[in-house]
Amino acid sequence: MSEKLRGYGLFALVALLLLVVAPLVLPPFRLDELAKYLCFAIVALGIGLAWGQGGMLTLGQGVFFGLGGYAMGMYLKLHDAGPGGLPDFMEWSGVETLPAFWKPFANPVVALAAVVLVPVAVALLLGTLVFRQRVRGAYFAILSQALAAAFVILLVGQQGLTGGTNGLTNFYDIFGQDPEAESTQRSMYFVTALVLGVLYLGARQLVKSRFGRLLVAVRDGEDRVRFLGYNPATVKTITFAISAGMAGLAGALFVPVVGIISPSLLGVVPSLELVVAVAIGGRYALAGAILGAIIMNYAKTGFSEEFAGGWLYLQGALFILVMTLAPKGAIGVYHQARDALARRRRPPAAEDDAPVPQKQEVPA
């Protein structure tokens, strides 16, 4: 019981920090950066679900982030261009009529639905094809990574349709607001924080449900689950689709927050960075994934501002330090500290009353 209470207390504390303290303390520019970190935290939450709970090491989450981001970007571009108008990059790329697949995105409802539905559909298709064939472990990781690489090549190659390397940028109007105005950035921050909070609670509920137990069971012994009569492919496909939907939503929020979506955000490296962030935060806990994404991105900004020349080394050092000294990430360290304190408070005789079961290490 006290465990549960403590969980809610922590959640309330973090919510208070994000929704009340941060907007009061941080200057507008820093708040906007925090909004960006929270977008990545949403993707990380999805990775935490798929990888930490389900054992699916997805190295191509950038694809879903991109699908959501581009859906949003396409709507904003068409909105700026006005009826019948072409987005600016099409004009200089020699495209004279609006391509058919762009047309539905002029409607905000369609675009917002596509933000979630397109990534989910792609993930469902991919999951059905892949998990039924019992592709897992390193093979799944490689496949998802290849997907990210292919997606980037496609986007860059089709400059007239996608904006090429430049991506989609220069938005003038975000649902009636000026994207660079402080008030817009502030409200985007709140929207992002709320979405993250809701998704976190939802994911937590999911993990605690029967489905969640099944998911962990699939992670720790897929064949055993199959012999018990469940279909692991279905469980994995659904989870993968949920994590893809989260990434799509994050991408869509990222566009108004930062003001650009480009292939450099979706390739292999950014996708890997997010997995690294989840590992740093602690992949076995959903909160760890979020924490990791915030720590990593905060460190990235902080290091690069202070040491513009060599910040990448520091970031690498941070990763190596965490992985060698605390393989279960920041949350793992927290759990250990908590257990150690509890043990110290109790008389040594009571030591035998159920130590917290260690979670099994799973080969990625």
Place this chain on the structure above:
Amino acid sequence: MRKAFLRRMAALAILPSMLLTACGGESGENASGGADGNTIKVGLLHSLSGTMAISEVTVRDAELLAIEEINAAGGVLGKKLQPVVEDGASDWPTFAQKAQKLIRKDKVATVFGGWTSASRKAMLPVFERNKALLWYPVQYEGLESSPYIFYTGATTNQQIVPGLDYLKEKGKKKVFLVGSDYVFPRTANKIIKAYAKANGMEILGEEYTPLGHTEYSTLVNKIAQAKPDAVFNTLNGDSNVAFFKQLKSAGITAAQMPVMSVSVAEEEVGGIGIDNIVGHPVAWNYYQTTPGAANEKFVKAFKAKYGAKKVTSDPMEAGYNAVYLWAEAVKKAGSTDVAAVKKAAGGIALERPEGLVTIDGSNQHMYKTARIGVIQPDGLIKEVWNSGKPIKPDPYLKTYPWATGLS
């Protein structure tokens, strides 16, 4: 167990301390304005990491040199310039965010930055919406004229068009186009095709490879079979190394099939290997060998600061110029206020290493002299042709009848 745990706690203790050091500069958060006390803050935003770092670091170095020289000569409006350097990390969204940081947190008076068109396109809305100034130092594909950007590199009619004029003058009728797959090569080739159509030239092929591509044997075969008189090369970065190497191993020489490059300068020649590229022409507005007292001084100062083996190139010189041109505009305006600087900038003419540079107030581009050069066995570039006088910038090619319908 206990010991292992202690070790982990130590790691935990290191984490926040690392983050704290990283944010030591936060105290400057409320510094008021780009011009406070005795300094004027200016932002330098280039990629110091990632694929573009190798090129962009040299531009940053040239800009730092200009700032140092201006400070040594007494600064601007009696105040010293204080550079705030940020890393764009070869990542366009990072450029947008760092630009915002420089404008809003550091409150710099102006920013010098960017290299790739993608980084400029990403920064453009940030500068326009915040009404701040960006000085962009690299030749680019034109078709743009933001009121908050000064373009100190060449636009198409000061580099690509003269390059084509040169090929035409040399009687090269059949041309093959090779480029990296992004906005600059694609737009440049669109212009080249329109030019070719109007000038009786024939385009035998147009090929694009992804940025960073290094496998060129197929493409070189294609070129060898097409037998063009010349190749127009808009490849960027490392790709040039592989392309020129494979061209040479296929036995194609500069004498029989010159490759005109617009993104290969002194800095890149060393990386490509002088043997692989010697004799091929390039189109720019400045070379290390460009005669004149201003250039002698620039080359000497640059070598003194960064080492005798360093070379100077066109984008570096354009970055170096940008700082001087901005400083001149500030002096003329009597303030660092963006609107006042923009107003004062038009018509400013300075004798720079490349020759006379004048700011065209109407589109915020520069009058620049076009120069065609040939790569020499010592790795430097010798000028073989120039436009005689600075060419008026025409980013939308409005004064060229063959270019109607391009923009």
